[in-house]
Amino acid sequence: MSSTRVISVDFECRIPRKLEEALEALNEEGSQVLAGGTDLLNNIKINAVKPSRLVYVLGIPELEFISVEGGRLIVGAAALLSDIEHNRQVVSRFPALVEAINVIGGTQIRNMATLAGNLCNASPGADTPPILFVLDAEVEICWTNGGTGAQRSRLPVGGFFTGPKKTVLKQGQIVHSVSIPLPPEHSGAAFRRLARVSLDIAKINCAAYIERDGDTVHEARIALGSVAPTPVRAPTIEKALDGRRYGGGLFQEAAELVEEDIAPIDDVRSTAEYRRQIASLLVREALQEAWRRSGGKG
Amino acid sequence: MSDKTYYFLGKDFPRKEGRARVTGREVYPSDVVLPGMLYGKILRSPRPHARIKSIDFSGAQKLGAVVLAPNDTPQEFFNVRQVSVPRSTYKDWRILSDHVRQVGDPYAAVAAETEELAEQAAEAVQVEWELLPAYFSIEEAMAAEDNLIHDKVYLQDKEIPIQNNIACTREVTEGDVDKGFAEAEVIVENEFVTPRVYHCQVEPRGCTCRPEPDGGITVWPSTQALHNTRILLGQLFDIPLNKVNVIRITGGGHFGSGIHTNPVILITVALALKAGKPVKILQSREEDLYDHCRYPTRYTLKIGAKKDGTLTAGQMKAWVDIGSHHVQALAFLGVLAGWWHSLYRLPNMRYQGVAVYTNKAPTCAMQGYGAPQVTFGVETTMTILAEKLNLDPIELRANNYVGLGEIFWGQGPTIRSLIHSDGVKELLYTGAEKIGWDKRPDPKAQSGRLRRGIGVARGFHTSGTGAPVPGEVKDFTTVQVKVNEDGSIDILTALMDHGGGTLDAAAKLVAEEFGVPFDKVGISPADTRSTGYDVCTHATRGVYCGAGAVLDVAQDTKKILLDYASRILNAPADSLKTRPDEAENEGIIYVEGMPEKNITIREVAQTAMNNDWGTAISARSVRKVNCPPAYTTFFVEVEVDMETGMVRILRVVAGSDAGTVINPALAKGQLEGGFYRGAGMALLEDTDYDPKTGQLTNRGLLTDYKMLGAVDLPDPEKFEIFFAHTYEPTGPMGAKGIGEAALNPVPAAVAAAIHNATGIWFTKLPILPEDILRAVREERKRDGKKAPGKPQAVPER
Incomplete structure (x- = not known):
């Protein structure tokens, strides 16, 4: 079983003043970067990581x-x-x-x-x-x-x-x-997510970016997290939106294609079923907000 | 809240230990450091069910660690919880055992000079395991014929063989249930499931123990039960009780997890005795998550009623997955029947409860002790019943609740007493008005993505476990009250304060009784050598039984004081009255009707000392022969997002019948805190196990044990609290309890609000967004209104 006990493993911690010093230290086997430590220290405590040397990069x-x-x-x-x-x-x-x-x-x-x-x-x-x-x-x-x-x-x-x-x-x-x-004029981006409570890792998250040409989607980019082994883009939706005129349930229709682009699993935070069910909703909301921020009407 | 006026009751003062707490000077179990102290570390099973084939401590010993194996500890069986009398206490525990029954079960321990070294020594211990089949559900466990989690347990000295992993059973029958159901015109039956919530008290459990030169021990534990801990330690380690001193230190939170003597305390003492040096062990959060949790329940509940809403019969069958050990599940099975029986008048009832061992963390009391579980099902059933009968759920409750003049036995069938105060109708009607009950939405008339709902649930907790005839549970408190030579007063008792203000309440009652400024009443440090027995602070008994005992003894002491004063004032003692003089910071004794004939308590105490009359002091044990119901009612308004299943709590109206309210701000804090954990139980909190590894799916990490945060709760101005105008004639100056009552109805109220918003009843807790969305989609599929998977087109939120 895991335990966030006191860190009992010995390791060296270097606090370099210059980038090059840090890089040289990191060339040695078993060296790891320590920045804020908000993930790394937890991992050391639960024995998921056993570094022999940490190189502290904040302050460089x-x-x-x-x-x-x-x-x-x-x-x-x-x-x-x-x-x-x-x-x-x-x-x-x-x-x-x-x-x-x-x-x-x-x-x-x-x-x-x-x-x-x-x-x-x-x-x-x-x-x-x-x-x-x-x-x-x-x-x-x-x-x-x-x-x-x-x-x-x-x-x-x-x-x-x-x-x-x-x-x-x-x-x-x-x-x-x-x-x-820097984002061009007539563009907008938005972020959406759902979690168990406000202070939490996401059950699912998503971002959308739209470049607008009048009332047409000139380019759309969509990406999601917690629905695949890595964060992913949603190319099927992006293609479905390219050059399309806003309106007539465009974002909703496109968002429903999200199933093609994701492969969620069950884990301690949520279920694959739920993630699939709400992915399109989040994408639709993000697209809508991105469109609004791009100056688009509707 | 009674209408009487008091000097101190009902007013807010800075808490006696408040300054120490907020300046970081309060000493909690984790703060105890002794010269020459070793740090201990418990070795815990990585397997859900196994036996040790061999264990090799040589690596740890090479590092200089003291090691503790199962055979270094007494192998007698005991129960960690000693609130019940011995004839009702099953014993299946040993301090360390080579038969481990859950991931996280302790099997050995090490101690070393630093925490780091202890950690390294623990890692150096090598164990070879013989794996046994493990059981993670009641069905699996009850199907097992051999390789049981426990082969036998003990009841006093009698060995009891275990079959099918069934730890114990309990049945209660009243009246004629079959006849009652035959008379019913409507019957509602459902299965309810409640979660395995973790206490998540702020401080993980821990202990420090110092072996003394005379063969005794001094112990600084995190516990709710000083004297029970002392008695168990004396018994297990064969030390006379006058050499076992358990010190009261402020706990970093309990919620029921310290009613029993936690294993970490026993292991710390065993290690210290073996080392011959002080040893401290503080569990990590992850160890703590494998150490205790709330009893989960699954039960069917069937209630029959006549068309006019009169209940005719009820039947409940409950299964409780108790985990790897028996923290007195027999008592738990008893209270399940008790909470149920004492919510509404049921002339005919049948209850069957079964407690089953599984390879999970042991379950124990947690705020409400079965009441939130039972109240969830009963209150849901009452609202369903009201809807079926076309009655107002408030009226159905008002007509059927167990109230004034009736016998109630919330703490189980052996603890029965009469109800003397009852604010239930006030709570229901005032609360209904405040929330706008008559304007609550009709779920069928709602459409759109965001839907609002208002729910109600009521409940109670017993103020302690006292009754005219002692039952299975011990309940008394021993107190000493003395008047010092400067007119200040010391209260000495082993009573604990878990943060709810129990000891402040005791001090206020004493200040009120003596008529001395609140500042002049002190709470003495307490340990088990200097105090008499106190069962522990649990069961919402702190103010009613505990502080009530303090008041009774204060009255004894006051008699002595007034006798001294009568000699000085040359007036009969029963003509003397007292009042505080805040300006002079003195208590004044005066002759009734002749206020100019007076003397300060200081002068009386000094005169008594200088004339060798003695100290005004008294001590005795007090048992309350009642445990009046502390009633609560919660109205909750929620907003449900029909596209995500997310629930937002918009508004709460919480009503409490606590009799005289002694600490208003703290009582409100109890209601807010109770709501917080109750809503967490309704919407979020649970612990699941992965049957493949036997580990918690959250791996014991708080990252994945989620609780509601401040942002997830309604704004303070949307959380309205009110108190019923009642006076409990058997209570200290009219007071009864509040703590657990503050949580008991909350999960039911939240579920009712979700129903009011969605039209769907959820009978399994927690009600996760995943569950809501699934149910909403199934509903739509049934209604055929929308193709499944198609979200409604709705405007941006």
Whole structure:
């Protein structure tokens, strides 16, 4: 049986001051990144993880930033969720991202946890991946080969998850930042979720993004969480909406296609049956709200 | 709430221990630290049902740990709960056993100088298991012929073989049930299921024990029952009781989980005795989730009535999945009958209860002790009956409830007493007016996605377990009250306060009786060596029985004080009255009709000391010969989302008949807290097991044991509380209990509100959104109004 007892395993904890130091430390076998620790410490306590070395990345200046440059919002890996949700640029341009962050844990958790950590924990039910999916976010990964400085590469957030609790990150690699293109005019995004209580992991969550051209859906993106081994896009719905004129129950019809794109299971939080039943409802609500935010009428 | 005026009763003061609590200076079991103390760790079974083939402690011993194996502990059988008398107490427990009966069952323990080392030592213990078949449902368990969870149990010294994992049974019959049903013009019968709720008290259970040089022990446990713990420890470890000292420390929450002496206490003592050093064990939250939970029930309930609403007969068959051990399920089976029998007049009734062992956490008392379970079914049945008979559910209740002048036996068939105060009709009618009962929606007339509903349920709890003739349950409290030489007063008793303000109530009663400022009454630290027996704080007995005993003894002490004063004032003692002088911070004794002839209590006490008259002090045990029903009624308004099955609680009207209300703010807090846990039981809280692993599906992690949070509950201004204007003539200054009554009707009221919104009755708790959505869709399918799976087109929320 599991137990959140006192942590009795010995491990080393490095607190590097520079990114490169951190990356070098992480190249050693058994090293793990410690950021807010809101997932990792629990996992250590219940013996799900037995690290020999933790490398603490909060406080590293190269990772601790939220900025807008080159037409993108860039959030460093050490930026706290509470800093992101209160950042003026984020609040004004990405209300749906704020909504998704705001339901993660309580204030205390958001004062410790990071956006990058929410991604790296790779929970199928995490609240930020669906909205990052539909906002076309990219994840910048960095590592060092030793003495060569930090190497970096970028990939779409959709390619980041490889399974439940699994990502593309290899030993020595960490997330450097998450970047999101600033949304164009006539676009809107929304986030919806259901949970057992307000302070909870989602039973199911969903995000929608719409780019509007007059009364027509120019482009729609939809993603859901807790309905498959990883957060997923809903391409069937997206195709059904592309170029379609708003009205006549368009969103409802399209949302009902969600069954094609999800494969939910029974777990401690809910049932596959229920998730299937309410997925289309959440998608419809998210689409409706995204449309409204894009300036669409109806 | 009575209309009498008092100096202190009915007024709010800062709680005596409030400052210590809010400044972090209160000492809870987890705060106890002793010099040279070792930290203990309990080894718990990873298997649901197994025997130890071999156990190897060498790894732990290499780390320097003290180890405790089953054969290091006394192997006599006992019951952890000692509230009932021995002839009614089944014994199937041993401190440690090599036969483990659930995941999390303790089988060994280690102690070391640091918690980390103890943890490492525990991990180094190697065990080889012989696996046994495990049973996770009543059906599986009752089908088993061999490999039983317990082969035998003991009743006193008599060995009783167990068959089909049936722990015990109980039957109660009154009148002629067949005749009663034959007379019925309407019969309602349903099966009800209630969940295995975890107490989730704030502090996990724990204990610290110090072996003393004289062979005795001093123990700082988390418990509701100081003296029962002391007696059990003395018996098991063969220590004379005058060398067993159990200290009262403020508990970090109980909800019933500490009425029995928790296994962690026994293991801590065994480890400390073996180590010859103080040992502390604090369970982790996950261990705690495998340690205790509320009794789940499944029962069929059949009630017959005449067309005018007169009940003619009832039949109840209950099955209780008690888990791996018997925390006195016989008493539980008794109260199921008692709660049922004492809600409504039933001239003819038949009750059968069966308690069955399974390989799950042991079940025990939790706020309400079977009453929320039974009230759920009975109150649901009453509303269904009212609808069938076309009667107002309020009137059907008002005409049938057990009230003033009637015999009631809520605490089971052996505990019967007469009802002397009754605010039920006031609760029903005032509550109905406040919630707008007459304007409640008609479920059939509602359409659209969000639907509102109002539900009502009433109930009660006994104020303790006293009765004119002692039954199966012990109930008395021993108290000492003394007047100090400065006119202040000390109350010494083993009575516990679980946070509801029991001891503050006792202090207010004493202040009122003596006429001294509230500040001048103190609650002395208590332990079992300096106090007489108190059964424990449970069964909503704290104020009525416990503080009531304090008042009775205070009156004895006051007699002595007034005798001293009469010598000084040269006036007969029965002409003397008392009143507080808040400005001077003194209690004043004066001659009735001659207020100028007076003296302070301080001067009386000093004169008595200086003249060698003695101290005004007295001590004795008090048993209350009643346990009056503390009635409550809850009206709840909900909003149900027909597309998600989510339920939002919009408004609550809670009415309580607690007699004289001593601590108004705390009494309101009880009603709010009771609603909170009752609504959780109705909508959310449960513990399930995975039959493949025998583990809890939430793995013991709070992440997946969900409870309602502040945001999930109605706004405070939408939570209206009122008290009935009653006076309990047998109670201390008219008071009776409140604590458990505050929860008992809540699940039923929530279910009734959901019915009023959706038109669907849910008879299984918790009522999850998944259940509601499934039922709504099935209903639609039946009605053929909508194709299944097609949500209604509704406007944005």
